[in-house]
Amino acid sequence: MNDTARNHILVDYPRDCWYVVATAAEVGYGFTARRVLDTSVVLFRLSDGAIAALEDRCAHRPYPLSAGHREDDFIVCGYHGCTYDATGRWVSVRSQDNPPSSARVRAFPVVERGPFVWIWAGTPGGERLRPPPATPWLHGDGWTSVGERREVAASLQVLHEHYLDLSNVVAMHPEMVPPGIEALPPLEDVEVSEVSVSYRRELPEAPLAPWEAEVTGLDDATVSASFGRTETGTFVTPGLHKQTYSIIGATGPALELVRTHGFTPRSSGVTHVFLQISWRGASVSPDIGKQLIEVFHAMADRDIAVLETVQRCLDEDPMPRRYVNVKADRAAVRARRILTAMVEDERGV
Ligand code: FES
Known part of the structure; x- marks a missing residue:
């Protein structure tokens, strides 16, 4: 791989990976049709509670089978009435006694875990080599979560790079930055493995920003003190990004937040974003979910506007162009190399 390839934005994405295809709440008796990895998928929940894809x-x-209807756990095509079971086997056809032998549609492995339904749409059988990533903060151990799904006209790589460099927060989301902090400190630790990247940084002590004061639930006397903060970001897999943000007072963490992004390519230039905001903290009100999703929805609106503009600029570039990196890009550049290596590996380059 040469440097030009490393500096140019991918126009493809890895397929051999678990991606979030839907939230658990989206999948019920009726059909959920979704386009992921340039493939049309229909999801429905079976009578035993499992999910078929x-x-x-x-x-x-x-x-599309999703234009048909269900008969128990079977799906009946709305055009000529061919019927399939939940494994994709074509079990009956109205115009003859038996369907063509071995006729079927592809069934995809799915795993439901907390709020996410994961799908393996890569090489058949490859899912047995690796499970979906563990996400214990999304289901249990004192954590509570709220979420939403967005669709962004930008590539998987553009999204990962954006969320691995939060130095943009000061310019794009100044209301999120604690008072008195004019720039985020440099990344202290960037840890890289063959398949993941993570960074960590600590912010100098500062009073709470208004949104922090609101969601921590601290009383008026405490809220005027200064607090430390730690922030981490992790490219867990091509399908998952995790960012943590802890506000730490004199007696320990006042609030632990996790912003989880399930990134799932719809196509090379369009990505589904499954956002989950998870939190725990001693003084936090149990109903802060509405406030948090409002805060992070507004952030996402601005992020999406910029990300879609970046993608448009990339699409308009007739030739690959070398962009200049700064220190804050360290984690993003490593993630780009991992994604590029995965795509090349799948192509046999
Ligand atoms: S197209 Fe589905 S049964 Fe003919």
Whole structure:
């Protein structure tokens, strides 16, 4: 891989990876149709509570199964009535006694874990080599979460790079920055493995920003003190980014926040974003979810506007261009190399 390749934005994404296809709440008796990894998928919940995920194209003609209907745990195509079971096997056809032998649609492995439903749409059988990433902060151990799904007209790589360099927060989201802090400190630790990148930094002590005072639930006497903060960001897999933000007072953490992004390519230039905000803290009100999702939804609006503009600029560039990196880009550059290596590996380059 040469430097030009490393500095240019990918126009592809790894397929051999678990990605979030839906939230658990989105999948019920009815069909949830979603396009992921340039593939149409239909999801539905079976009578035993498990989730089936089939390619959303009938094997007979190019017609979406999600336009059909259910009969118990079977899915009936709305065009000529061919019926499939939850494993994708074509079990009956109205016009003859038996369907063509071995006719089927692809069934995708899915794992439901906390708020996320993960899908493996890569090389068949590859899912047995690695499970979806563990996300214990999304389900249990004192954590509470709220979430939303967005669709962003930008590539997987553009999104990962953005969220691995939060030095943009001061310029883009000044209301989120504690009073008196004019620039985020440099990344102290950037840890890299073959498949993941993480960084950590500490902020100097400062009073609480208004949003922090609101969500920590601290009383008026305490809220005027200064607090430390630690922030971490991790490229866990191509499908998952985790950012933590802890506000630490004299007696320990006042609030621990985790912002989780499930990033799932719809195509090379469009990405589903499954955002979850998780929190725990002794004085935090149990109903701060509404405030938190409002705060982070507004942040996401501004992020999305910039990310889609970046993607437009990339698409307009007729030739690969070398962009100049600064120290704050260390983690993002490593993530880009991992993504590029994964894509090249899948292509056999
Ligand atoms: S297209 Fe589905 S049964 Fe014909």
